[in-house]
Amino acid sequence: MTKQQANWSPYDNNGGSCVAIAGADYCVIAADTRMSTGYNILTREYSKICKLADKCVMASSGFQADVKALQKQLAARHLIYQHQHNKQMNCPAMAQLLSNTLYYKRFFPYYSFNVLGGLDNEGKGCVFTYDAVGSYEKVGYSSQGSGSTLIMPFLDNQLKSPSPLLLPVQDAVTPLVEAEAVNLVKTVFASASERDIYTGDKLEIVVVTADGIRREYMELRKD
Amino acid sequence: MSKSVVEVPPKGGFSFDLCKRNEMLANKGVNPPSFRKTGTTIVGLIFQDGVILGADTRATEGPIVCDKNCEKIHYMAPNIYCCGAGTAADTEAVTDMVSSQLQLHRYHTGRESRVVTALTLLKRHLFNYQGYVSAALVLGGVDVTGPHLHTIYPHGSTDTLPFATMGSGSLAAMAVFESKYKEGLTRNEGIELVTEAICSGIFNDLGSGSNVDVCVITKGGKEYLRNHLQPNPRTYTSSKGYSFPKKTEVLLTKIIPLKEKVEIIEGGDAMEE
Numbered sequence: 001m002t003k004q005q006a007n008w009s010p011y012d013n014n015g016g017s018c019v020a021i022a023g024a025d026y027c028v029i030a031a032d033t034r035m036s037t038g039y040n041i042l043t044r045e046y047s048k049i050c051k052l053a054d055k056c057v058m059a060s061s062g063f064q065a066d067v068k069a070l071q072k073q074l075a076a077r078h079l080i081y082q083h084q085h086n087k088q089m090n091c092p093a094m095a096q097l098l099s100n101t102l103y104y105k106r107f108f109p110y111y112s113f114n115v116l117g118g119l120d121n122e123g124k125g126c127v128f129t130y131d132a133v134g135s136y137e138k139v140g141y142s143s144q145g146s147g148s149t150l151i152m153p154f155l156d157n158q159l160k161s162p163s164p165l166l167l168p169v170q171d172a173v174t175p176l177v178e179a180e181a182v183n184l185v186k187t188v189f190a191s192a193s194e195r196d197i198y199t200g201d202k203l204e205i206v207v208v209t210a211d212g213i214r215r216e217y218m219e220l221r222k223d
Numbered sequence: 224m225s226k227s228v229v230e231v232p233p234k235g236g237f238s239f240d241l242c243k244r245n246e247m248l249a250n251k252g253v254n255p256p257s258f259r260k261t262g263t264t265i266v267g268l269i270f271q272d273g274v275i276l277g278a279d280t281r282a283t284e285g286p287i288v289c290d291k292n293c294e295k296i297h298y299m300a301p302n303i304y305c306c307g308a309g310t311a312a313d314t315e316a317v318t319d320m321v322s323s324q325l326q327l328h329r330y331h332t333g334r335e336s337r338v339v340t341a342l343t344l345l346k347r348h349l350f351n352y353q354g355y356v357s358a359a360l361v362l363g364g365v366d367v368t369g370p371h372l373h374t375i376y377p378h379g380s381t382d383t384l385p386f387a388t389m390g391s392g393s394l395a396a397m398a399v400f401e402s403k404y405k406e407g408l409t410r411n412e413g414i415e416l417v418t419e420a421i422c423s424g425i426f427n428d429l430g431s432g433s434n435v436d437v438c439v440i441t442k443g444g445k446e447y448l449r450n451h452l453q454p455n456p457r458t459y460t461s462s463k464g465y466s467f468p469k470k471t472e473v474l475l476t477k478i479i480p481l482k483e484k485v486e487i488i489e490g491g492d493a494m495e496e
Contacts, residue, residue, distance in 0.1 A: 015286075039262070039391050039429045146286055157467060183461055190459035195288045197262070197429040223281070223425045223432035223455045 011063050011111045012037055015198030016048055017147030018059035019185055020117035021159065022125030022140050026178045027208045029117040030185045031059040031145075032193070032220060034201040044201040044222070051213065053078060054088045056118035057206050058098070061145030062132070063111035070110045073101055091118035095128040095136060102134030109133050113144035118208050125173055125208075140173050147192035147199040154188055178207065186218055193221040237355055262430020264392030265295060265306035266420045267361040268404065269385050270413035273370045273441035274363035277417035278306045279392065279425050280450070281432035288432070292450070296438045300325050300336040302445065303364030304438045305345075308390035309377060310357040317358050321345050338364040338371035342381060350379025359389045365440050392424025392431040399423045410439065418452055425454070 018031035035046040049059045050071045058074075060067040077097060081089050089097070095116050102110055109132045116128040116136075129142035141159050143151040159174050174181065185205060193200040200223070205216040245255065262283040267276045282290035297305045297318040303325070307314025321344045325336045342362060349356055360375040374387045386404050388396040399420040408416065414437055424431040435452040438445065 036429060041427060041429065150287075158465065183463070186459045187461045187465070190457060194291065194457065197283060197286055197288060197432070218459065220458050221432075221455050 011066075013062065013111070013146075014042070014064045015146045016061040017143060017145035017151060017189070017192055017196070017199045018048055018061050018113075018115050019143040019151060019155070019188060020059065020115040020127040020129075020141065021155075021176075021181045021185065022117065022127040022173050023176060023178060023181055024125065024173055025119075025123055025210060026181070027057075027117040027119060027125035027127065028178070028181045028185055028205065029057045029059050029115065029208070030189065030203060030205040031061065032147075032189060032199050032201060033204055034199065035064060036198055041201075047204055049204055049206050051206075052094055052116075053090075053118070055208055056089065056091045056094045056116065057208055057213065058114055058116045059144075059206075060112045060114045062113045066110040067112045070101065070112050070114075074098060077101070091116070091120050091126050091128075092138075094118075095138070098128075098130065099134040099136045102130065102132070106133050113148075115142050115144050119210070123210055143188075145199075147189075147196040150192045150195055151188050154191070155184075158184060178209070182207065182216070189218075189220060237352070262392070262428070262432075263295065263308040263390030264388070264396050264421055264424025264428060264431040265308050265361050265390050266388045266396050266400070266417055266424075267306065267363045267372045267374075267386065268400065268408070268413060268417060269363075269370050269372050270408040270410065272410065273365045273439065274372055275410075275413045275417050276304055276306050276361060276363050276438040276440070277421045278436045279421055279431040280434045280436060281425075281430070282311055283430055291433050294436065294449070296436050296447070298322060299341050299362070300329070300364065302366055302440060303336060303338055303341050303362070304440060304445065304447075305341070305363070306361040306389070308359045308361075313356045313358040314360065317345065317348060317356060318360070321348070335366055336364075337366040337368065338362065338373070339368075342371075342373050342375070345375050346379045346381050349375065349377060354378040361387050361389050363438075363440060365442050370440075388420065388424075390424070390431065392428035395423040395427040396420040414439065414448075414451070422452070422454060 015036045016032050016034055020029045029049060031048040033045050035042045048061055049057060051057050052074055078089055098116060114130040120126045127139050127142055128136050129139050130136045141155050182205060189203045200221045203218040203220050207214045262281055265278045276296055278295035280292045281288055282293040295306055297307055299305050299322045305318050307318060321341055324344055325341060329336055354377045357377050359377055363372045372384055372387060374382045374389055386400045403416055417437055418435050421435045433455055434450045437448040437451040
């Protein structure tokens with residue numbers, strides 16, 4: 001008789017994809033709004049994007065219950081920081097906090113695949129990409145979630161920073177204008193919705209600039 | 224050293240020799256390759272003058288759509304069509320095979336094929352393979368005895384029904400049928416209902432999607448409405464388009480000329496005739 005395997009899992013995958021692109025003076029963060037489980041759709045209008053600080057926005061795909069818990073945890077810690085330091089956390093600081101929070105649960109992880117985007121202290125766009133246990137890296141652009149295998153190669157093709165082996169060292173931030181970056185994001189999600197069953201319904205785009213945070217929506221395939 | 228004899232089942236069929244090895248590999252975490260399944264919503268209903276079949280057009284490989292516009296309504300005979308859900312290779316193979324057998328039977332008997340003939344051929348084949356041929360079918364057609372609609376399950380059981388749905392989207396489609404089906408539907412009412420049921424599968428089931436295919440079979444003949452409805456156009460195409468000029472960057476160029484190993488002597492003897 002074969003050993004009985006565990007048939008209850010504390011995790012579930014609610015699907016979806018998210019993308020972030022950093023520009024010279026802006027940052028674009030986008031995610032689809034479909035939440036699913038197995039072959040069923042739970043809702044077509046679920047926001048995976050959360051504003052953590054004034055100039056810092058996070059998009060997460062994976063298990064939304066864990067994502068929600070993670071967002072609450074970060075919000076609470078941010079509030080404490082504000083009380084102690086009398087100012088908002090900047091993006092690189094929030095990036096480190098997120099990494100620490102994820103690693104804290106190294107042996108029962110948050111099933112959450114995150115991209116953090118915003119403006120750093122100098123007003124330049126920055127994007128941080130994470131794995132489920134907190135390993136992170138500052139990059140020029142990134143995607144996570146079920147459609148990331150479809151989206152990332154295209155972003156690499158259009159935005160890829162030249163090889164770090166080339167000298168002189170060139171900047172990771174894209175030279176694209178904000179409108180072009182938003183256009184790119186829309187194209188990428190429309191394409192991902194064609195081939196990934198978990199991506200679709202609606203696209204939520206958040207743009208962080210010196211003037212503030214702007215939100216935009218676009219319809220995606222509903223099948 | 225003992226002689227090893229490969230056990231081949233008589234008259235073909237499946238050999239289960241590698242099952243133990245597969246189990247061992249699975250325990251080690253090596254997963255078998257996934258099959259291309261047609262996630263699928265397929266339906267059929269009987270109306271006033273005959274049978275209407277419907278299907279979506281999405282084929283999936285796990286979470287990825289591998290074909291956005293595949294054909295799931297297969298030809299069996301001029302008066303019989305069959306929708307297939309499950310493993311794509313299995314549905315194709317089994318419907319092609321039975322379609323050939325029906326044609327030979329038509330030549331032999333000199334008569335139009337009957338739906339029950341196709342039904343029996345399919346269920347005998349599927350039962351023989353004990354469910355390993357993963358094909359779930361909705362078979363419909365009109366013959367001398369009248370209109371017929373059947374569902375066939377991978378293990379070989381069949382049902383005869385006035386309306387039927389199969390596939391991962393079958394619940395979504397059946398919900399529509401159970402609410403709106405009535406006997407004696409007209410052609411247009413029937414097509415509309417079938418389209419509605421398939422759309423329900425397309426939008427509510429992630430395994431189904433893209434377009435609606437419809438096939439109307441009556442005593443007079445058949446009408447195959449490929450892509451009868453296309454409710455999922457691409458949502459966004461960039462007006463400027465994208466260029467792909469970047470080549471792989473050259474980081475380093477180093478040329479090493481090949482050393483000559485053999486001396487080439489000019490003007491050797493011509494080959495003898």
